[in-house]
Amino acid sequence: EAQVTQNPRYLITVTGKKLTVTCSQNMNHEYMSWYRQDPGLGLRQIYYSMNVEVTDKGDVPEGYKVSRKEKRNFPLILESPSPNQTSLYFCASSHTGDYGYTFGSGTRLTVV
Amino acid sequence: GESVGLHLPTLSVQEGDNSIINCAYSNSASDYFIWYKQESGKGPQFIIDIRSNMDKRQGQRVTVLLNKTVKHLSLQIAATQPGDSAVYFCAENQGNQFYFGTGTSLTVIP
Numbered sequence: 001e002a003q004v005t006q007n008p009r010y011l012i013t014v015t016g017k018k019l020t021v022t023c024s025q026n027m028n029h030e031y032m033s034w035y036r037q038d039p040g041l042g043l044r045q046i047y048y049s050m051n052v053e054v055t056d057k058g059d060v061p062e063g064y065k066v067s068r069k070e071k072r073n074f075p076l077i078l079e080s081p082s083p084n085q086t087s088l089y090f091c092a093s094s095h096t097g098d099y100g101y102t103f104g105s106g107t108r109l110t111v112v
Numbered sequence: 113g114e115s116v117g118l119h120l121p122t123l124s125v126q127e128g129d130n131s132i133i134n135c136a137y138s139n140s141a142s143d144y145f146i147w148y149k150q151e152s153g154k155g156p157q158f159i160i161d162i163r164s165n166m167d168k169r170q171g172q173r174v175t176v177l178l179n180k181t182v183k184h185l186s187l188q189i190a191a192t193q194p195g196d197s198a199v200y201f202c203a204e205n206q207g208n209q210f211y212f213g214t215g216t217s218l219t220v221i222p
Contacts, residue, residue, distance in 0.1 A: 004155075035212075042201065042212045042214040043156070043203075045210075050208065056208075090156070092155075098207070098208065099144075100146050100158045100161055101158070102158070103157070104155050105155050106153075106155050
């Protein structure tokens with residue numbers, strides 16, 4: 001089944017403790033992206049990647065890092081999480097950046 | 113980022129009626145639009161898309177209308193069913209990025 005898999009689904013962590021949210025897709029998509037979803041703000045792009053070793057900032061990249069060492073994986077790294085990063089995070093992939101995305105099921109992160 | 117908004121945050125319809133969800137976009141250069149459905153606890157799911165060289169596109173029970181003159185997009189759902197209850201939002205493509213609206217919550221009343 002074609003899908004985007006995120007892990008974990010739920011995560012509660014403390015301020016400053018580094019964490020990684022994994023994302024993997026099995027569709028051989030070149031384009032991958034991370035979004036955060038907050039009430040009243042909709043989906044906002046954090047980072048995206050056009051291909052292996054090619055990443056770029058979205059609209060809200062502060063406090064996040066990404067890497068794209070393999071085509072299928074696009075992890076999101078929070079080096080020092082803060083409470084304002086409490087949010088629902090989605091990973092998405094697409095053949096190209098200008099076509100419809102397939103989204104993962106989401107990761108609900110709480111930073112206390 | 114660009115502003116992609118929706119006229120109403122919530123919409124309730126009777127089962128069997130047609131639903132219309134609206135979206136306004138701000139960038140006249142945008143050339144590709146998508147409607148997504150997001151059910152509770154799930155990721156957004158692609159419903160239908162339309163390119164700017166079209167005014168209308170139909171899928172199974174869904175129709176998207178694009179009015180470039182007033183920068184308006186709508187999603188019509190025919191014979192709305194309880195399974196259609198979800199948040200719907202539009203997305204506007206600009207280059208390598210999509211900008212998403214905040215969504216309309218559709219509730220179908222049995």
